[in-house]
Amino acid sequence: MKDITIIGGGIVGLASGLALSRQPGMRVTVLEAEAEVAAHQTGHNSGVIHSGLYYKPGSLKARNCTAGRDAMYAFCEEHGIRHERCGKVVVAVTEGDLPALEELERRGVANGLEGIRRIGPEELKEIEPQARGVAALVVPQTGIVNYTDVARVYARLIAEAQGEVRTNARVSNVRRDGAKLLIQSRNGEIRADLLINCAGLQSDRIAQLCGVEPGVKIIPFRGEYYELIPEQRGLVRNLIYPVPDARFPFLGVHFTRMIGGGVEAGPNAVLAFRREGYHRLDFSLTDSVDMATYPGFWRMASRYWRTGAGEFHRSFSKAAFVTALQRLMPAIRAEHLVPAGAGVRAQAVGRDGKLVDDFHIVESERMVHVLNAPSPAATASLSIGATVAQLAQKRLEDL
Numbered sequence: 001m002k003d004i005t006i007i008g009g010g011i012v013g014l015a016s017g018l019a020l021s022r023q024p025g026m027r028v029t030v031l032e033a034e035a036e037v038a039a040h041q042t043g044h045n046s047g048v049i050h051s052g053l054y055y056k057p058g059s060l061k062a063r064n065c066t067a068g069r070d071a072m073y074a075f076c077e078e079h080g081i082r083h084e085r086c087g088k089v090v091v092a093v094t095e096g097d098l099p100a101l102e103e104l105e106r107r108g109v110a111n112g113l114e115g116i117r118r119i120g121p122e123e124l125k126e127i128e129p130q131a132r133g134v135a136a137l138v139v140p141q142t143g144i145v146n147y148t149d150v151a152r153v154y155a156r157l158i159a160e161a162q163g164e165v166r167t168n169a170r171v172s173n174v175r176r177d178g179a180k181l182l183i184q185s186r187n188g189e190i191r192a193d194l195l196i197n198c199a200g201l202q203s204d205r206i207a208q209l210c211g212v213e214p215g216v217k218i219i220p221f222r223g224e225y226y227e228l229i230p231e232q233r234g235l236v237r238n239l240i241y242p243v244p245d246a247r248f249p250f251l252g253v254h255f256t257r258m259i260g261g262g263v264e265a266g267p268n269a270v271l272a273f274r275r276e277g278y279h280r281l282d283f284s285l286t287d288s289v290d291m292a293t294y295p296g297f298w299r300m301a302s303r304y305w306r307t308g309a310g311e312f313h314r315s316f317s318k319a320a321f322v323t324a325l326q327r328l329m330p331a332i333r334a335e336h337l338v339p340a341g342a343g344v345r346a347q348a349v350g351r352d353g354k355l356v357d358d359f360h361i362v363e364s365e366r367m368v369h370v371l372n373a374p375s376p377a378a379t380a381s382l383s384i385g386a387t388v389a390q391l392a393q394k395r396l397e398d399l
Helices: 013-022 059-081 095-110 123-125 147-160 200-209 230-235 284-291 293-316 318-326 381-397
Strands: 002-005 026-031 088-092 117-119 135-139 141-144 164-167 170-176 181-184 188-192 194-197 217-230 239-242 254-257 261-266 337-349 360-364 369-371
Touching: 002 013, 002 141, 002 181, 013 026, 013 147, 026 147, 026 188, 059 141, 059 147, 059 381, 088 123, 088 360, 117 123, 117 217, 123 135, 141 188, 147 164, 170 200, 170 318, 194 200, 194 381, 200 217, 200 337, 200 369, 217 230, 217 284, 217 293, 217 318, 261 337, 284 293, 293 318, 293 337, 318 337, 337 369, 369 381
Parallel strands: 002 026, 002 194, 026 164, 088 239, 194 369
Antiparallel strands: 088 135, 117 135, 170 181, 181 188, 217 261, 217 337, 239 254, 254 261, 360 369
16 A cells, blocks of 8 residues: 555645545545645635636646536536536626637637637626626636535545545644655654645645745735625626736636625735735734745736735725726625625745746655645646646656
């Protein structure tokens, strides 16, 4: 038996563990720092099953999202997880958005999306009566689900395959121990033939703890949401997105109907001063100094400071947030919205200040480090997990 230890009990770590636990001769242990799985990025996203529309054809994101989307729908069907293939519209609010909308359509077709079509303002009004724009794309393969439910099923299946998911197991040290790795965590030591790092917001630090240079720094961006009050949920039928700014890996503030009921509006993308900083005033001296001493952070900040200032303004001004939403839906009013949750995106940034857009995986002896797996990682988790499992098996074969 080969002992595989996975650091991180989010959806990517659990999907990787599930893929490996299905292979003969593999004994999987997942170490999760928190008291529950899916405690951070997995449990704080908007629950969208992404279609694969946005991503550069041939990229890891594009390949994994399109394969992972179909696998996610099939998995939810098989295990009775509530989900819905509801579709969405991506709206060109002005004539200036049309070239970017055309590029999205081209990418969608290249990525194999079925049923994608461009519509005018009248048909948009039929699909989403309150949305306004000069044109839109209809994307029928988009859906909604609760990814915490999915992650819990992954964890159950790992246990049923004689694997183990340990919570409250924050890792403090990793060192060589003969032919094995010795991993020390809060609830004990474990010896492993191979380590997989899927630690999300802490993934770069785990890599460094293992003696591996990650090549990137995780910079946390908080996404804050409002929710429509029950009386106004009828303003949104399904999902309404703007044409995103191509300079950033964020999709812009949008409206999302949730599988458990309700409609979210957002998120923004504001720099967080704590890696698990879900509130505006959350602050970590360690995390802030870590950012401030990284050259790539200042290069990023000098390039995008105007955009960042606007995001901070929307964070503290509900009126500014509402104004951004009104570009998509003029009928929305401040009194229609109440504060909802927030999530923190683990965004990898290179030393050159560029936001890493694609998935980023670094391999070393007896180790696989997943260092950038933001959206659509939840959608693509089964596909990413299969990819990580293949890399892990090759690492073991090379020993």
